[in-house]
Amino acid sequence: MTRMLIIGPPGSGKGTQAERISERLGVVAISTGDIFRANVKGETPLGIEAKKYMDNGDFVPDSVTNKMVRDRLSESDVENGFLLDGYPRTTAQVEYLDQILAEREEKLDVVLQLTADDEELVKRLLGRAKETGRSDDNEAVIRHRLDLYHEQTEAVVAKYAERGILTQVDGIGGIDEVTDRVLLAIEAAKAV
Numbered sequence: 212m213t214r215m216l217i218i219g220p221p222g223s224g225k226g227t228q229a230e231r232i233s234e235r236l237g238v239v240a241i242s243t244g245d246i247f248r249a250n251v252k253g254e255t256p257l258g259i260e261a262k263k264y265m266d267n268g269d270f271v272p273d274s275v276t277n278k279m280v281r282d283r284l285s286e287s288d289v290e291n292g293f294l295l296d297g298y299p300r301t302t303a304q305v306e307y308l309d310q311i312l313a314e315r316e317e318k319l320d321v322v323l324q325l326t327a328d329d330e331e332l333v334k335r336l337l338g339r340a341k342e343t344g345r346s347d348d349n350e351a352v353i354r355h356r357l358d359l360y361h362e363q364t365e366a367v368v369a370k371y372a373e374r375g376i377l378t379q380v381d382g383i384g385g386i387d388e389v390t391d392r393v394l395l396a397i398e399a400a401k402a403v
């Protein structure tokens with residue numbers, strides 16, 4: 212049973228690594244970005260609301276995001292644990308997640324942060340923009356998303372560091388190399 216978070220700046224490869232960790236540990240990976248994108252594609256009311264923020268690189272409001280996460284965590288496939296990718300991103304979301312977990316008498320085992328230098332991330336994201344045509348992958352929006360990460364999500368990381376459950380992994384390198392580092396770091400953190 213593993214309950215964990217993966218946190219990293221945009222372009223750090225957290226989605227890719229989350230899928231690999233999920234396969235290896237047999238826990239479901241839940242990406243708030245993916246859920247939003249699926250809703251945008253399906254033109255659901257949630258998607259229409261979220262798109263306004265996503266296209267500008269802004270966070271979708273906590274009220275919308277928190278409810279979506281609560282609903283997702285109430286599904287039966289999280290009984291064996293979960294890996295949340297891209298949530299929480301604000302300290303208010305940390306408090307909300309604390310509340311959900313407290314109600315279920317559960318706690319997080321590991322919070323993994325992937326680290327990478329901003330200029331490397333911009334380079335990667337501009338490359339990804341060409342390949343995928345993601346509407347939030349142009350340079351101004353990319354820089355804004357990085358700024359938000361520094362302004363808001365680093366405070367989230369600091370909170371988990373204070374709690375002693377943060378593990379940091381260098382996200383620069385080949386995908387397999389980073390996966391090896393990540394899996395080792397998770398095992399080491401769980402063994403504590």
Ligand code: AMP
Nearest residue numbers: 243244264265269270271276297298300
């Ligand atoms: P991601 O794929 O994780 O980079 O997320 C893509 C976009 O979805 C972000 O830039 C936000 O607009 C939105 N998003 C994803 N997760 C969250 C969250 N926890 N809080 C607010 N907005 C989010």
